[in-house]
Amino acid sequence: MPKKIQIAYSLHTLNAISTVLAVVVMALCLWLRYEWDFKHYVYELEAQQVLWTGPYILIAASSLTMATSILGSWATVIEDFQLISLFALASAMSIVLGMAGLAYTLNHGIFHSDLTPWLEERFWVLFHEMDYNERSARILRIIQEDMECCGPSDWKDYQTFNKVLPDECRSPVTGNIAGGSCAEEFALWMEPRTGWLSGIALLLVVIQMGSIFISLWLRKLILLERSKDNRPYRLVVESAKV
Numbered sequence: 001m002p003k004k005i006q007i008a009y010s011l012h013t014l015n016a017i018s019t020v021l022a023v024v025v026m027a028l029c030l031w032l033r034y035e036w037d038f039k040h041y042v043y044e045l046e047a048q049q050v051l052w053t054g055p056y057i058l059i060a061a062s063s064l065t066m067a068t069s070i071l072g073s074w075a076t077v078i079e080d081f082q083l084i085s086l087f088a089l090a091s092a093m094s095i096v097l098g099m100a101g102l103a104y105t106l107n108h109g110i111f112h113s114d115l116t117p118w119l120e121e122r123f124w125v126l127f128h129e130m131d132y133n134e135r136s137a138r139i140l141r142i143i144q145e146d147m148e149c150c151g152p153s154d155w156k157d158y159q160t161f162n163k164v165l166p167d168e169c170r171s172p173v174t175g176n177i178a179g180g181s182c183a184e185e186f187a188l189w190m191e192p193r194t195g196w197l198s199g200i201a202l203l204l205v206v207i208q209m210g211s212i213f214i215s216l217w218l219r220k221l222i223l224l225e226r227s228k229d230n231r232p233y234r235l236v237v238e239s240a241k242v
Contacts, residue, residue, distance in 0.1 A: 004221045007214055008076050014211045015069040015076075021204040022062035022069070028197045029055035029062070037146075038193075041186075044139040045122055050115065054105030054194070058201055061097040065204065068094055072215060084219045088212045095208050102201045109194030111187045120183035123152035131163075140182075144168040149185040150178040 032038060032055050042051050068090040075083030108115050123143075129136035144150055150169035151157035155177045158165045169178055 004218065004225065007218045007221065011076050011211060011214045011218060012073055014207055014214065015072045018204060018207050018211060019066055019069045021200060021207065022065040025058055025197065025201050025204060026062040028193075028200070029059045032193060032197070041139075041143065044135075044142075045119075047118075047122070050108050050118055051190075054101050054108060055197070057097060057101030057104060058197070061094055061101055061201075062204075064090065064094040064097060065208065072211065076215075076218065079222050081219045081222050084215050084222070088215050088219075091208050091212050091215070095205050095212075098201055098205045098208070102198050102205070105194050105201075106198050109198070110191045111184065113187075115190065116183055116187045119186050120152055120181070123182050127152050127157060127161075141166055141168045143182055143186065144178070147180075147182060147185040147189060148178045149180040149182040151181065152183060153181045154179060 033052060042048055068087060071083065071090065072087040075087050107113050108118075123140070126136040126140045130140055131137075144166065145168040148171070150165075155165065155169055157163075158169075165177070170176065171178065
């Protein structure tokens with residue numbers, strides 16, 4: 001049946017694309033988890049739950065997607081309607097998991113999200129601890145220098161609380177004071193990383209939705225073909241009797 005063959009090839013193509021995208025999503029998540037500078041910021045800010053929960057969920061979703069794609073390709077080759085049904089169910093589970101990771105990453109990884117107020121609160125804690133906690137002072141100085149920011153909200157925070165303005169708040173070239181909030185600048189620094197990850201993860205979810213639709217269509221055609229030929233739904237190989 002030419003139509004069935006075309007649908008089978010389409011499903012193979014979508015499975016291949018899903019596998020590639022799942023590998024990309026996993027690679028980006030692992031990069032966010034183990035990249036040295038970012039990992040250092042996360043540990044120092046104690047932001048493991050906020051910044052790594054989304055990538056962890058997406059790693060699980062991409063792993064399930066890769067396994068599901070292999071299952072779908074094999075089920076298509078042997079034309080097993082039960083395995084195709086299992087593929088559709090597993091793909092739906094992967095979509096739910098992917099959407100959960102995607103939603104969490106967007107809600108805790110871009111500028112207009114829960115990340116910015118969380119960072120501002122965290123930077124205020126570091127700001128008030130910097131006079132007696134060397135660790136808090138160190139991470140605040142590092143972020144102010146790397147992000148070219150000054151203070152939890154702006155440089156006037158030092159003036160308001162009668163603190164000495166640190167050298168890290170000034171440009172090493174011009175000597176001008178950085179005017180940006182560290183919470184906002186850090187969130188803006190995060191946004192391209194989590195934005196790309198979320199965009200690719202969303203594309204993967206859309207392709208998986210297409211795979212489910214095509215697999216169910218293929219399943220219907222296989223059942224129709226076998227009912228016309230009066231064949232069993234599954235091929236059963238009987239051993240020869242001695």
